[in-house]
Amino acid sequence: MAKRRSWILRKLLWLFGRPHIRIGIYGPPNAGKTTLANAIARDLVGEEVGPVSDIPHETRRVTTKRNLVLHYKNKKIYLDIADTPGIATKIDYKEFMKYGLSEEDAKKRAKEATEGVIEAIKWLDEVDGVIVVMDSTQDPYTQVNITILGNLEARRIPTIIAANKIDLPEATPGKIISAFPQHVVIPISALRGDNLEELYKAIVKYFR
C-alpha cells in the first residue's frame, strides 16, 4: 500500500470519487486480529485473510485483503484490510514449545515473530485508520496497548478499539471502555460475528 493519504484527499474521494479506506488491524498477540480480519473479509467477499491459531504470533507477516466492498447508504465503500502481526516487547521461543512446537520450529517462529513486529510498526504509516483489537477477558491496561494507542494519538490516526471475545463468559468489555474513555470502543465477537454491523458503522463514521 502507499503512504497514508491526507484527511482532505480522503474527504474529496468520499464526496466525488470512489470512497476507499485503508484499515490496519493492530493489537497484542492472540487478541483475535486475524479472526476479525477473516470475519470482515468473509462477510464482504466470502474469503479469508489468513490462518488462526491458539499459538501466539501465528501471523508473522502483514497480510492484506484489498477492495472489500462495504455497502453503506446506497454507496459502495472500498476497504483495504491489513492484518498485522501482534505487537510485543519480548519474544521467547520457549513459550512456543509449551504449545508442542519443536525447539527448531519454536526458534524459527520466534525469529519470524520479531521481524513481524518490526513490519507491523512500519505499516502504521500506510493506513487511514486503525482497529486496535483487545481481548475482553484480559486486563486492557498493558504497556503494549498504551504504547499503541499513544502512537495512534500522536500520529492523529483515527482509531476504533474492538473489544473482542465477548462470546466468552469471563469477557468484561466495560473494563476496556473504562480504561480508554477517549476512544470509541465497540464490543464484538470476531469468532461469532457479533456486532460487526456496529463496527462497520464506526469505520464509516470515523475513518472516512
Next chain:
Amino acid sequence: MSEIVLQIVSRELLHSLGNNKLDYIIDKILEGKVLLLEEGLTPEEQLTLIKKAMEKVDIDKFKGIEMAFYPEEQKKYGIFAKILKKKISRVMLIGPSDVISEIRRKGNTIETIIRIIE
C-alpha cells in the same frame, strides 16, 4: 548472573543524549541493566524502542524488553500539549525481559518482579 544493576538515569543525561537516547537505553539493557528514567519516553520513542529491541533479539541471549510507566496526563501541559501533541510519560522503568519477569499495575502503583538468574 547473580546481581542486577539498577541505573537511575537523570533527565539531564537523557536530554544531553539527544538522538542517541534510544541507542543508549538499548545498550544498557543489553548489558543486563534495569533503568529507571527520570523522564519517560514519548509514545513514538516507546514504539521505536520496541522496534530496536526486536532488531536486537537473539534467540538464546536477549528476548526483548519490559517497560512500565505512567502516561503523562494531558491536562498538565494544557493548551500547548494539544498543539504539540507530545505526551511524555513520567518516570519509566525499563529492562531486559528475562530480568524483569513481571509487571503488575495496582491502582496508582506499579510493582515489578526482578528475577536474578543464577
